[in-house]
Amino acid sequence: MRPGLRGRCRAGTAIMRIEGLNAGFYEKLLTIWEKLNASLELDYILLNAMSYLEETLDAERSSIWELDEAGEELFFRVFSGGNSEIVEEIRLKIGEGVAGHTAKISAPVIIEDAEHSEFWSVKVDEKTHFQTKTILSVPLLFRDKVVGVVQLINKKNGGVFTGRDLRSVEMMCIPIATALVNAKLFKELEKTFMETALALADAIEKRDRYTAGHTRRVTRYSLWIADEMKLPSAEKKWLALSGILHDIGKIGIRDNILNKDGPLANDEFETMKQHTVFGAEIVQKIHSLKNVVDGILYHHEKMDGSGYPKGLKGEKIPLFARIIAVADTYDAMTTDRPYRKGLSHDAARDELQRMSGTQFDPEVVKAFLNRLEREVAVEN
Numbered sequence: 149m150r151p152g153l154r155g156r157c158r159a160g161t162a163i164m165r166i167e168g169l170n171a172g173f174y175e176k177l178l179t180i181w182e183k184l185n186a187s188l189e190l191d192y193i194l195l196n197a198m199s200y201l202e203e204t205l206d207a208e209r210s211s212i213w214e215l216d217e218a219g220e221e222l223f224f225r226v227f228s229g230g231n232s233e234i235v236e237e238i239r240l241k242i243g244e245g246v247a248g249h250t251a252k253i254s255a256p257v258i259i260e261d262a263e264h265s266e267f268w269s270v271k272v273d274e275k276t277h278f279q280t281k282t283i284l285s286v287p288l289l290f291r292d293k294v295v296g297v298v299q300l301i302n303k304k305n306g307g308v309f310t311g312r313d314l315r316s317v318e319m320m321c322i323p324i325a326t327a328l329v330n331a332k333l334f335k336e337l338e339k340t341f342m343e344t345a346l347a348l349a350d351a352i353e354k355r356d357r358y359t360a361g362h363t364r365r366v367t368r369y370s371l372w373i374a375d376e377m378k379l380p381s382a383e384k385k386w387l388a389l390s391g392i393l394h395d396i397g398k399i400g401i402r403d404n405i406l407n408k409d410g411p412l413a414n415d416e417f418e419t420m421k422q423h424t425v426f427g428a429e430i431v432q433k434i435h436s437l438k439n440v441v442d443g444i445l446y447h448h449e450k451m452d453g454s455g456y457p458k459g460l461k462g463e464k465i466p467l468f469a470r471i472i473a474v475a476d477t478y479d480a481m482t483t484d485r486p487y488r489k490g491l492s493h494d495a496a497r498d499e500l501q502r503m504s505g506t507q508f509d510p511e512v513v514k515a516f517l518n519r520l521e522r523e524v525a526v527e528n
Contacts, residue, residue, distance in 0.1 A: 390443030397427025
């Protein structure tokens with residue numbers, strides 16, 4: 149073992165040129181730096197960064213370990229060349245294994261013979277059925293605090309990792325550490341924002357004694373549909389927020405209409421229909437929420453053009469709105485009202501099928517009913 153060979157992997161350190169590395173290395177490094185600092189969907193870019201290091205340093209495998217929220221255990225953020233589901237369950241305590249030791253001493257380590265190293269842990273090899281021989285292990289530091297560990301595994305052709313290899317990895321660690329911290333901060337902010345939006349939706353629902361839990365159910369059903377339709381994760385986040393805020397405009401509807409014990413009169417219904425417009429007007433004032441406006445404004449449009457507020461038809465209705473329309477209607481049909489009993493699951497399913505193609509997007513209905521049948525089967 150050769151610990152503490154040189155410096156540490158600190159975010160904020162300037163790029164230094166390493167003797168013997170060509171200009172292509174620096175061009176690639178700068179490209180990766182730019183992508184890491186511009187993206188919040190990190191795992192794909194992190195894998196690319198590690199794949200490039202594998203190729204540059206003639207390593208068989210690589211990984212990035214991240215420190216958990218409690219600062220007590222390391223887990224795999226990305227892992228090349230193996231089954232990610234298998235390694236997801238692996239945890240190393242600080243001081244355990246080479247990665248844990250690297251985090252503990254906050255300094256890089258080169259292991260020339262893993263099997264005979266006092267710091268070696270067989271956990272990963274036992275899970276992956278891979279034989280680790282040599283390791284280059286470098287701490288990820290942000291403001292002098294360990295946030296993770298980068299490792300290169302097995303120098304090809306029986307070689308060992310060198311000081312120059314270490315310096316190459318150190319430079320890649322700089323943007324990786326920053327990106328991990330930024331992503332974690334963004335996730336915390338995102339969670340806080342979602343919780344705030346839910347609290348606002350819950351407060352609005354308290355004005356309407358018949359719709360308790362409606363927002364959360366509609367959001368859950370919408371995400372079921374998104375899963376079935378295989379929407380990207382980024383789109384699902386915006387859809388979830390659209391579902392949470394889809395009825396925010398009801399804050400502008402008078403209580404005597406919102407809480408009426410019977411069906412609405414024509415003029416009252418015309419007033420109620422304005423909640424989609426009110427909601428869109430509220431959200432449009434927040435530039436960062438522009439992606440949720442369509443779901444709020446158009447979730448009462450119908451495929452045949454008979455909906456409101458614009459009378460849009462078919463695929464001119466935004467996808468988020470078509471998804472929320474199905475989720476919203478199913479929940480409304482299966483929820484009790486003072487003037488009617490909620491429909492059974494089977495009856496509501498039949499109604500959605502009957503209105504598929506006229507009121508609802510057939511693909512959305514199909515996706516929802518496929519998932520709903522599985523959920524009902526699990527409950528029973």
